[in-house]
Amino acid sequence: MKLTLKIWRQKDAKSTGKFVTYPIDNISPNCSFLEMLDLLNEQLILQGQDPVVFDHDCREGICGMCSLYINGRPHGPDDAVTACQLHMRKFKDGETIIIEPWRAKPFPVIKDLMVDRTAFDKIIQEGGYISVNTGGSAEANSILINKINSELAMDAAACIGCGACVAACKNASAMLFVSAKVSQFALLPQGQVEANERVKKMVKKMDELGFGNCTNTYACEAECPKLISRSNIARLNREFMVAKVLG
Secondary structure, X not given: OOEEEEEEEOOOOOOOOEEEEEEEOOOOOOOEHHHXXXXXXXXXXXXXXXXXXXXXXXXXXXXXXXXXXXXXXXXXXXXXXXXXXXXXXXXXXXXXXXXXXXXXXXXXXXXXXXXXXXXXXXXXXXXXXXXXXXXXXXXXXXXXXXXHHHHHHHHHHOOOOOOHHHHHOOOOEOHHHHHHHHHHHHOOHXXXXXXXXXXXXXXXXXXXXXXXXXXXXXXXXXXXXXXXXOHHHHHHHHHHHHHHHHO
16 A cells, blocks of 8 residues: 555644655555554654654553544544554555644643643542442452443443543543543442542543533544443533532
């Protein structure tokens, strides 16, 4: 495959960035998107140019590090995959591909395609955990949990915190991410002890960090690589209202 890449290059958060065009050839349709970027960087290094900086870790669709905006979509033109699991067969020979970092105020650009997503870590630090002493590992059948609730909690826990929901939202809302992290505990008895404080603290921190309000366009759900349901946002709102009423 022969491709033209228009890639956002930016020295740091304070610098003005711009798109730079790079031609690349002999790309296998079976290689992943990040492997294609690796080949580009090898080409740039051999030419004495700075390689393109992009974030990655596991390359197995698990960690959520590969936060790339590709041709106007978070993680590219495939559904329910991260950029590292996107393959070049999804593109046409001779195509021009536009590659950008996430565009959100709470996710400032570090360099090129890499953004600072520690805002998510700060939200988790406010309550995305269970701190009460639950004792040792209990017998599996000693704590009875409704099967539907347990499955919903597991579905919510599948969120990898990649930030695609924020990138897809015109208000840069983090509601899908926060609702998933609240839901995975709110649905289980172990998480209900701190439920009221958890939701209030996490929502407060989300607002402080500059994330916008939910737009109700469901773009977050549509672009989520783990198919996190928007029903979690409704649950978050219910949990928050109950917490505020109870003080």
